[in-house]
Structure formats: structure tokens, C-alpha cells
Amino acid sequence: MSNRRFLVIGLVAALLIAGVASFYASAHPDGLEYVAQKTGFLDTAEDSGAADSPLADYQTKGVDNERLSGGLAGVTGTLVVLLLAGGLFFVLRRRGEPETE
Amino acid sequence: MHVPDGFLDAPTSVATGVVAVAGVALALRGARNELDDRTAPLAGLVAAFVFAGQMMNFPVAGGTSGHLLGGALAAVLVGPYAGVLCISVVLAVQALLLADGGITALGTNITLMALVGVVAGYAVFKAVLLVLPRRLSSVAPAAAIGALLSVPAAALVFSLLFAVGGEAPIGFGKVLGAMLGWHLLIGIGEAAITGLVVGSVLAVRPDLVYGARGLFGDRKLEIRATAGGAA
Structure with a gap:
């Protein structure tokens, strides 16, 4: 498999996972969040300074x-x-070989 | 396991920030020897793939989920130094753009997932390779075991940090027990994904896999000594 073909397949796989499959990801709290909830320190969490980012929480604003x-x-x-x-x-x-890019 | 702002106090966050900066600086030096014209594009792809993989939370028992951390995966595919950089870029983009993981907690998250995840995952990978037969088919299982243990390793370090600088007064044993238990389970998912991805890359391009260097035929095998640290 050529380098180019390999990279394109890898990138398409990543984009499909992030762009399509992620919709079906589990919405349960992750391990740390769950432990924080159960042992009682979840409420010490503060909003991120990036909470107003147009992509905050993996949602596109608008x-x-x-x-x-x-x-x-x-x-x-x-x-x-x-x-x-x-x-x-x-x-x-x-930088390798004389085949400079 | 993205730590939000507020879980750890300021001194602890500053301390992990210093550790993270030192670790990334070391990685910037070390990665030069792992990357060349052929493998640099793969390293960029690995970072993108880990970002995507981290979005795929998989269900774990009892209403909990886990997701790929990617430290062992990146280290085996592109080398431990470049692996640290891959995960660090992912964490920085998540913190700054997607509000996933706190900004003041970025140092903590880099320490846990990039440094501990890569170092633990890669160390276990190398140790397991020593025990298994010296052939290509040992690489994916060794990567999976490295991945399996890298997750509880990061959970252990979080528990230690929380004992030192947690903002809520909760017993160390209680946090440690819960963190280790759940993250051992999540580690099984990490192991499955890591083994599968490393196995797939090995199947088509074994020459690109850093952790497999010296383990497959003599096809285009180059010894890259590059004059020690002089490079």
C-alpha cells in the first residue's frame, strides 16, 4: 500500500469516526466523572474558560x-x-534523502 | 478522563503544569530522532485519529463509559516522544476549542494522559515484547497489554494528585479504589482498540510501525543511528 493511499484511508477513517460514528457514542459519564459523582467531588468542577467557544462540548454553535x-x-x-x-x-x-520536498 | 477546572487546587495545577511543560520540551527534543520524511505524516495522522477515537465513548458496566486515551497506541505507532506530542496536541485542542478538560487543568491532563499514558503504555509494551517471541505477530498483543495497563496507571496518578490537591475532602482509599476499578475496565476497551489498530497497520505497512522496528524481514530495513544527540 502506498504512503498516500495509507494516509488517505487513515484520515477518512478518522473523519468518519469523528463526524458520523461519534453520534452513536455512549452518553454515560466517563470513568472519572462517574467516580467524581459517586464519591462526591463532581460539584467542585467549574465551567471551562472555553465554554463559549463555537465548538464547546462538541456542538457547533448555530x-x-x-x-x-x-x-x-x-x-x-x-x-x-x-x-x-x-x-x-x-x-x-x-530531513532525509535528496528528494527534498 | 479529562480533568475539568476546579477538581484540583491551584498549587497542584501549577505543579502539573510545570511537569507537562518539561515533558513536552523533552518530547520535542526526542521526537526528532523518531520522525523522518516517511513517518512524520503518519504521526500527524495518529494525532487526528486519537482525537476522533476519544470521541467514541464506549459503554462500560453500570452507566459508565470510557474512551480511548491513545497514549500506548501513539507510542507504539510513532515512538514515545512523538506519541507524547500527539496526545498533547489532542488535549490542547480539546481544552481550548471544545471545552473538554479544563484550561487550568491542561497541565494535569497532559501529565496524566500524554506523559503517564505514553510512558506506562510504552514501558509495558517493551517489557511484554521481551517475554514474547521475537516476531512481528507479538507486536499487537504487546501493544494491547501496554494499553490495558496505561489506563489504570493514569487513574492511579490522578488519585495521588487528588489526595495532594483535591478541592473536596474525600478519603484517598475511596477515590483510588473507585478510579482503579473503573479504569481497569476501561483499559480493556483501550486494549481492544489499540490491538486492533496496531494490528491493522502492521498488516498493510509494518515498516511504518515504530514499535516493530527490527522485527520484520530485511525489506528496506535501515539502521538510523543519526550520530547520537548531534542531530
């Missing part, structure tokens, strides 16, 4: 359809991570 709103937030987040991490690793990598 998009009412829940499936679309969550999917857009997931796809946007995935692409932002890809750009930031990809850019960082591109800068950090050892």
Missing part, C-alpha cells in the same frame, strides 16, 4: 440539528489536530 452539529465539531476538531500536529512533525522531522 447548528440546531444535533447530528450535524456534533459531526461538524468532530470533523473540525480532527482537521485542526491534523494541521497542528502535522505541521509540528513536519518541522521536527529529520
Whole structure:
């Protein structure tokens, strides 16, 4: 499998998970939240300073359809991570072979 | 296991912030030796994939859910230093853009999921590889066991931090017991996803898997010494 093909398949898988499948993810509290609730420290949690972000809590502000709103937030987040991490690793990598890019 | 603002007091959050900065700085140095023209794009993809994977909460017993942390997965695929950076980027984007995990708790979350998750996951992976037969088919199971234990390891460190700087006066034993129990269960999901993904990448491109270096044929095997730290 070529590099390009491998990367495209991986990216499509990530986008499908974040954009489509995540709608079906479990809505139960995660392990930490559940333990906090049961042992009694959940109410010490404070609202995040980013609570007003247009993508806060994996919902896109202004998009009412829940499936679309969550999917857009997931796809946007995935692409932002890809750009930031990809850019960082591109800068950090050892330049190899004369086949400079 | 994203810690929100408010769970831990300011001194503890500052301390984990310092640990996180030091850890990320080390990772920035170390990652140079793990990444080249061929593997750098994979590392970017791994970060994006972990972000997506963390959205897929899976149900665990009794009304609880868990999700991939991704430390062991990233470390095995792209190397521990680059793995720390992958998870740190994911956590920073989650905290700043999606309000998932507190902003003052970002250092805590990087410490727990990027540093403890990667170090514990990768250390267990390497230890298990020593015991298993030296062949490619050992890599995915070893990664799964690393993943399994990386989750309770992070839960243990959270419990310790909470004992030192928790804002609510709750007994250490009570928090520790509950955290370890639930996160061992969540670790089973982490192990399944990690084993599956590492196995899939190995099936198509074993040469891209950092944790499999030296374990498969001699096809394009390069010894990359790169003059020690001089690079």
C-alpha cells in the first residue's frame, strides 16, 4: 500500500469516526466523572474558560440539528489536530534523502 | 478522563503544569530522532485519529463509559516522544476549542494522559515484547497489554494528585479504589482498540510501525543511528 493511499484511508477513517460514528457514542459519564459523582467531588468542577467557544462540548454553535452539529465539531476538531500536529512533525522531522520536498 | 477546572487546587495545577511543560520540551527534543520524511505524516495522522477515537465513548458496566486515551497506541505507532506530542496536541485542542478538560487543568491532563499514558503504555509494551517471541505477530498483543495497563496507571496518578490537591475532602482509599476499578475496565476497551489498530497497520505497512522496528524481514530495513544527540 502506498504512503498516500495509507494516509488517505487513515484520515477518512478518522473523519468518519469523528463526524458520523461519534453520534452513536455512549452518553454515560466517563470513568472519572462517574467516580467524581459517586464519591462526591463532581460539584467542585467549574465551567471551562472555553465554554463559549463555537465548538464547546462538541456542538457547533448555530447548528440546531444535533447530528450535524456534533459531526461538524468532530470533523473540525480532527482537521485542526491534523494541521497542528502535522505541521509540528513536519518541522521536527529529520530531513532525509535528496528528494527534498 | 479529562480533568475539568476546579477538581484540583491551584498549587497542584501549577505543579502539573510545570511537569507537562518539561515533558513536552523533552518530547520535542526526542521526537526528532523518531520522525523522518516517511513517518512524520503518519504521526500527524495518529494525532487526528486519537482525537476522533476519544470521541467514541464506549459503554462500560453500570452507566459508565470510557474512551480511548491513545497514549500506548501513539507510542507504539510513532515512538514515545512523538506519541507524547500527539496526545498533547489532542488535549490542547480539546481544552481550548471544545471545552473538554479544563484550561487550568491542561497541565494535569497532559501529565496524566500524554506523559503517564505514553510512558506506562510504552514501558509495558517493551517489557511484554521481551517475554514474547521475537516476531512481528507479538507486536499487537504487546501493544494491547501496554494499553490495558496505561489506563489504570493514569487513574492511579490522578488519585495521588487528588489526595495532594483535591478541592473536596474525600478519603484517598475511596477515590483510588473507585478510579482503579473503573479504569481497569476501561483499559480493556483501550486494549481492544489499540490491538486492533496496531494490528491493522502492521498488516498493510509494518515498516511504518515504530514499535516493530527490527522485527520484520530485511525489506528496506535501515539502521538510523543519526550520530547520537548531534542531530
